[in-house]
Amino acid sequence: MTERKLVRPYGDTTGDGMVQVSFTLPVPAGKQAEGAAAQLAASMGIDPAMVVHSKAVGADHTFFVIYGPVKHLVDLSAVTVAERDYPLLSxxxxxxxxxxxxxxxxxxxxxxxxxxxxxxxxxxxxxxxxxxxxxxxxxxxxxxxxxxxxxxxxxxxxxxxxxxxxxxxxxxxxxxxxxxxxxxxxxxxxxxxxxxxxxxxxxxxxxxxxxxxxxxxxxxxxxxxxxxxxxxxxxxxxxxxxx
Ligand code: B12
CATH class of the missing domain: 3.40.50.280 (Cobalamin-binding domain)
Incomplete structure (x- = not known):
């Protein structure tokens, strides 16, 4: 059996769980928009969620970058990817x-x-x-x-x-x-x-x-x-x- 190897995201210090995500909401830029972004990030498991960047995209939309910790772990032994199954030739x-x-x-x-x-x-x-x-x-x-x-x-x-x-x-x-x-x-x-x-x-x-x-x-x-x-x-x- 493959040994489980668990890792957490890295931000400032090993294992602090920090991630950065970005998205756009159909809300005009402002305090309400930033609150909405923080609420969405919290429901995605980023807690506490810091809105580190917000910028109006036209009159009715706002783009956000959120930074904060998640509690989730990644089990490296359970990762599946398509490996190259042929030799590299010259x-x-x-x-x-x-x-x-x-x-x-x-x-x-x-x-x-x-x-x-x-x-x-x-x-x-x-x-x-x-x-x-x-x-x-x-x-x-x-x-x-x-x-x-x-x-x-x-x-x-x-x-x-x-x-x-x-x-x-x-x-x-x-x-x-x-x-x-x-x-x-x-x-x-x-x-x-x-x-x-x-x-x-x-x-x-x-x-x-x-x-x-x-x-x-x-x-x-x-x-x-x-x-x-x-x-x-x-x-x-x-x-x-x-x-
Ligand atoms: C250059 C560019 C253009 C140029 C294209 C010029 C040209 N002759 O190709 C122009 C200005 C025309 C253009 C137009 C548009 N674009 Co444009 N464009 C880009 C840009 C900046 C770079 C793409 C690129 O050249 N990458 C470099 C190449 C080398 O990388 P690659 O394509 O990934 O290819 C590699 C691999 O994927 C793979 N690969 C790719 N194809 C194949 C095929 C095979 C068989 C194999 C084996 C491997 C392989 O190998 C390549 C080498 O490693 C990207 C953003 C970005 N940074 O990627 C946006 C981007 C792709 N464009 C985008 C958009 C929206 C458009 C437009 C709709 C914009 C508009 N509103 O008009 C139009 C659509 C035009 C159309 N009908 O397709 C979006 C797509 C979003 C999405 N979710 O689909 C992007 C991601 C920009 C963005 N962030 O919004 N675009």
Missing amino acids: PKEVNTGIRRGLRRKMVVLGACVGTDAHTVGIDAILNIKGFAGEKGLEYYREMRVVNLGAQVGVPQLVERAQKEKADAVLISQVVTQKEAHLTTTREVAAAFSEAYPAGRRPLLVVGGPRFDESAAAALGVDRIFGRGTTPGEVASYLAHALV
Whole structure:
């Protein structure tokens, strides 16, 4: 049995339980708004709750930062996360693997899908200049990368994947308002399942800063990559999954 390891948040001294949270209330800035923020924080378990910052956001809303202690503990032995279950490879190893395993170039299609226009993330993974000191997938000699850019419709994505004979389709979802990232991902998964015979669709990989990386199966895709992902991690995964 794993040993329980309990920790508390750290503010000024070890174990003091101090946390900082921020939120906006639909209340005009003023004493009543600050009282309302303190009340909400107290009911969240922050006691005593200090309103350390409040600022009007337009005429009818106020933004707050609250600081104070919680009594809650974190049991590190009960934490579950999606661990990387494949080895990190160098570009040379990925290229060699593809050449030996596929005996042709791996076709990787990428796009920012739906209404989302945030292309910086998918470009960080695909463009040759890369991200965090690593070259993007365009740098890999054994990959043929097709970057469709922003605001690509789901039918257009499927059509292009078929035309290019894509081995992997990489989609980016940055906007999370009204769970747009989840809805679009489910739409992509459903459209690919419908367009391809069972077990024959390309590998579906989704990325964006606010995804839960352990939710791939629930969303109908093969893998999710979250914030801070580097191109090397994605290339290694593609080699692991497809070769
Ligand atoms: C730059 C930016 C813009 C630029 C985008 C330019 C462009 N060509 O991309 C512009 C000005 C156009 C823009 C517009 C808007 N934006 Co904006 N934008 C940002 C900003 C400041 C930075 C995003 C970014 O580039 N990050 C850097 C990249 C490298 O990080 P990343 O995207 O997380 O990508 C990494 C990982 O997530 C992962 N990854 C991402 N995608 C993929 C895909 C795959 C396959 C893989 C494997 C990995 C992967 O790998 C990347 C590298 O590690 C963020 C705030 C922030 N600080 O994050 C807001 C933000 C994303 N925008 C926001 C909003 C609201 C908007 C607008 C709606 C604003 C408006 N009212 O018009 C519009 C929406 C436009 C649209 N239709 O999508 C909100 C979203 C809020 C939410 N809950 O959804 C944010 C969070 C700002 C905020 N705090 O309110 N925006």
